[in-house]
Amino acid sequence: MESPEPTRIMVAVNESSLKGYPHPSISSRSAFIWTIEKIVQTNVTGFKLLFLHAQVPDEDCFDDMDSIYASPQDFNDMNEKDKIRGIHLLEYFVGRCHEIGISCEAWVKKGDPKEVICSEVKRIQPDLLVVGSRGLGPFQRVFVGTVSEFCVKHAECPVITIKRKVDDVPQDPVDD
Amino acid sequence: MESPEPTRIMVAVNESSLKGYPHPSISSRSAFIWTIEKIVQTNVTGFKLLFLHAQVPDEDCFDDMDSIYASPQDFNDMNEKDKIRGIHLLEYFVGRCHEIGISCEAWVKKGDPKEVICSEVKRIQPDLLVVGSRGLGPFQRVFVGTVSEFCVKHAECPVITIKRKVDDVPQDPVDD
Numbered sequence: 559m560e561s562p563e564p565t566r567i568m569v570a571v572n573e574s575s576l577k578g579y580p581h582p583s584i585s586s587r588s589a590f591i592w593t594i595e596k597i598v599q600t601n602v603t604g605f606k607l608l609f610l611h612a613q614v615p616d617e618d619c620f621d622d623m624d625s626i627y628a629s630p631q632d633f634n635d636m637n638e639k640d641k642i643r644g645i646h647l648l649e650y651f652v653g654r655c656h657e658i659g660i661s662c663e664a665w666v667k668k669g670d671p672k673e674v675i676c677s678e679v680k681r682i683q684p685d686l687l688v689v690g691s692r693g694l695g696p697f698q699r700v701f702v703g704t705v706s707e708f709c710v711k712h713a714e715c716p717v718i719t720i721k722r723k724v725d726d727v728p729q730d731p732v733d734d
Numbered sequence: 735m736e737s738p739e740p741t742r743i744m745v746a747v748n749e750s751s752l753k754g755y756p757h758p759s760i761s762s763r764s765a766f767i768w769t770i771e772k773i774v775q776t777n778v779t780g781f782k783l784l785f786l787h788a789q790v791p792d793e794d795c796f797d798d799m800d801s802i803y804a805s806p807q808d809f810n811d812m813n814e815k816d817k818i819r820g821i822h823l824l825e826y827f828v829g830r831c832h833e834i835g836i837s838c839e840a841w842v843k844k845g846d847p848k849e850v851i852c853s854e855v856k857r858i859q860p861d862l863l864v865v866g867s868r869g870l871g872p873f874q875r876v877f878v879g880t881v882s883e884f885c886v887k888h889a890e891c892p893v894i895t896i897k898r899k900v901d902d903v904p905q906d907p908v909d910d
Contacts, residue, residue, distance in 0.1 A: 565772045565773070565775070592892070596741045596861050596862065597741070597773055599741070599777060599780045600777070600780070601775060601776070601777040601780065604775045604776070604777065685772050686772065686894070710886055710895075716768070716894050716895060716896055716897075717894070717895070718862070718892050718893070718894045719886075719892060719893070720892055721892075
């Protein structure tokens with residue numbers, strides 16, 4: 559069985575809602591580790607990982623700025639700052655791939671995560687999309703929505719959803 | 735990265751609705767081929783495939799029997815016949831695995847496919863479940879139901895749904 563091209567796996571990652579940037583969320587880290595342990599294993603040349611960080615635009619852009627007046631330059635600075643935070647998040651995954659010896663690419667894209675992920679799948683056409691999930695119950699889901707369910711339905715490639723391990727679930731399961 | 739245990743992938747398979755036994759459905763064959771090409775590749779010792787054929791109990795058990803009266807023995811014979819058909823279906827997949835050199839197990843279980851698959855996942859605890867899907871639109875789905883959607887929601891392991899290739903879709907997409 560020859561495999562001329564490596565299998566391209568897109569992994570959608572986000573920051574921890576508890577610890578913030580540059581820490582990855584528990585569920586993105588779980589999804590990544592699962593992919594390495596269960597799929598890639600020692601066959602590092604057979605796969606390429608594509609890390610997409612969909613960055614939610616800040617509703618209140620000036621959360622952590624002292625100024626109450628904002629020039630266009632302030633907006634630019636803010637965007638730049640967000641971008642850098644996103645890149646720091648991706649460094650975790652790129653660093654781990656480097657240690658393991660598997661090739662990867664990583665990029666940040668602003669927008670609603672579920673829309674961004676599906677449009678990037680369309681553009682990049684990976685063989686597989688891996689998304690982490692908090693594995694919330696139906697009651698919790700109503701309030702927080704789930705990116706993974708949307709992607710399973712709408713992404714134009716096979717999708718696999720990896721739930722956090724029970725041991726990894728924080729006190730409030732909505733946290734990540 | 736050491737991987738002491740092979741990754742156990744359960745593949746749910748069924749017969750072709752067009753050609754009947756022992757032919758596998760287009761979507762089960764697609765799911766199997768995808769798993770080999772994109773996941774297993776040349777790493778045949780890293781994986782074990784577990785083929786489950788959930789066999790729908792015949793509503794009209796005596797479809798292809800001449801007798802209009804049935805003894806309990808007739809029922810036994812019928813069940814035996816069904817079982818043999820199921821085993822012939824599995825032979826396709828087991829034979830292909832043998833050629834490729836990947837270890838596998840295969841078994842038949844009677845019942846509603848979506849319930850059978852989820853209860854076997856619970857019992858066997860595979861690392862991953864792969865199910866084929868006809869990729870029907872919402873309108874067609876209402877009438878035929880989809881096993882894959884149920885499994886994505888309810889199976890207690892990561893699930894991946896593989897749609898048929900566009901070239902493989904028969905004239906009536908409900909066929910398989």
